[in-house]
Amino acid sequence: MTKPCIICVAITGSLPRKANNPAVPITVSEQVDSTHEAFEAGASIVHAHVRNDDETPSSDPDKFAALKEGIEKHCPGMIIQFSTGGRSGAGQTRGGMLPLAPDMASLSVGSNNFPTRVYENPPELVDWLAAEMLQYDVKPEIEAFDLSHILKAKDMADKGHLAGTPYVQFVMGVKNAMPVDRDVFDYYIHTVHRLFGEDAPWCAAGIGANQLRLNEWAIAAGGHARTGLEDNVRLDRDTLASSNAELVRRAVDICDRNNRPVASWQETRRILGLRLPENTEKGQAA
Numbered sequence: 666m667t668k669p670c671i672i673c674v675a676i677t678g679s680l681p682r683k684a685n686n687p688a689v690p691i692t693v694s695e696q697v698d699s700t701h702e703a704f705e706a707g708a709s710i711v712h713a714h715v716r717n718d719d720e721t722p723s724s725d726p727d728k729f730a731a732l733k734e735g736i737e738k739h740c741p742g743m744i745i746q747f748s749t750g751g752r753s754g755a756g757q758t759r760g761g762m763l764p765l766a767p768d769m770a771s772l773s774v775g776s777n778n779f780p781t782r783v784y785e786n787p788p789e790l791v792d793w794l795a796a797e798m799l800q801y802d803v804k805p806e807i808e809a810f811d812l813s814h815i816l817k818a819k820d821m822a823d824k825g826h827l828a829g830t831p832y833v834q835f836v837m838g839v840k841n842a843m844p845v846d847r848d849v850f851d852y853y854i855h856t857v858h859r860l861f862g863e864d865a866p867w868c869a870a871g872i873g874a875n876q877l878r879l880n881e882w883a884i885a886a887g888g889h890a891r892t893g894l895e896d897n898v899r900l901d902r903d904t905l906a907s908s909n910a911e912l913v914r915r916a917v918d919i920c921d922r923n924n925r926p927v928a929s930w931q932e933t934r935r936i937l938g939l940r941l942p943e944n945t946e947k948g949q950a951a
């Protein structure tokens with residue numbers, strides 16, 4: 666198989682702290698450094714949350730703006746994806762950074778349980794976030810915590826609430842949500858192909874030790890892969906990951922073993938139908 670594989674690095678998230686792994690980047694400058702190292706290692710998408718100085722989650726658009734500026738400067742061409750997930754704010758504050766027009770943003774289209782609470786995504790809020798993404802030309806990544814979320818994306822696309830072919834990420838292994846289950850994984854792929862076409866891209870993320878398993882499954886099955894300290898702070902049971910880049914390199918190794926070239930940022934923009942960045946020459950995009 667020679668289809669390029671997109672590697673997304675989820676650098677920070679809203680949960681892991683320095684106490685869990687000192688390599689988790691918290692300040693904007695730490696985030697830019699960690700992203701740069703991951704970009705050099707092969708990641709072409711950065712999925713980002715921002716934090717307050719005390720490490721608690723933030724939804725401050727000014728922090729997102731500073732992060733975007735730093736990544737654009739140090740990682741030209743890299744695709745910037747902001748989280749609109751529910752741990753970083755409530756209601757419309759979750760989308761307060763969308764007017765910054767990042768390339769992409771995560772979009773959860775339904776509710777489910779999380780380890781200690783309900784992950785609430787009421788229809789009104791989902792519609793509002795999707796409308797903001799349309800307005801600012803932000804490509805959503807649909808976070809599928811459940812099969813129904815993939816069908817909801819189809820419904821939204823049919824109604825013109827999402828631009829282009831939906832890009833779905835299967836999230837597996839969050840406690841109390843969808844576990845890591847191979848039959849479900851295969852059926853997710855089948856469903857994406859049935860609804861969006863045989864060439865429709867998809868990706869997968871596993872939480873904790875399941876990050877490695879989902880990387881292996883997705884890469885072998887022709888999908889794209891997400892890694893990073895947001896989802897998993899360890900290399901194995903006894904070893905903390907030294908950086909986001911180290912986790913990216915592990916995904917690159919899996920690509921090598923599966924004869925999949927790692928997608929450049931240009932290839933990633935083409936596969937996902939993303940615009941070219943403002944600060945690069947059009948001719949550079951392959």
Ligand SMILES: [Zn+2]
Pocket residue numbers: 675678679712713714748750895
């Ligand atoms: Zn996230």
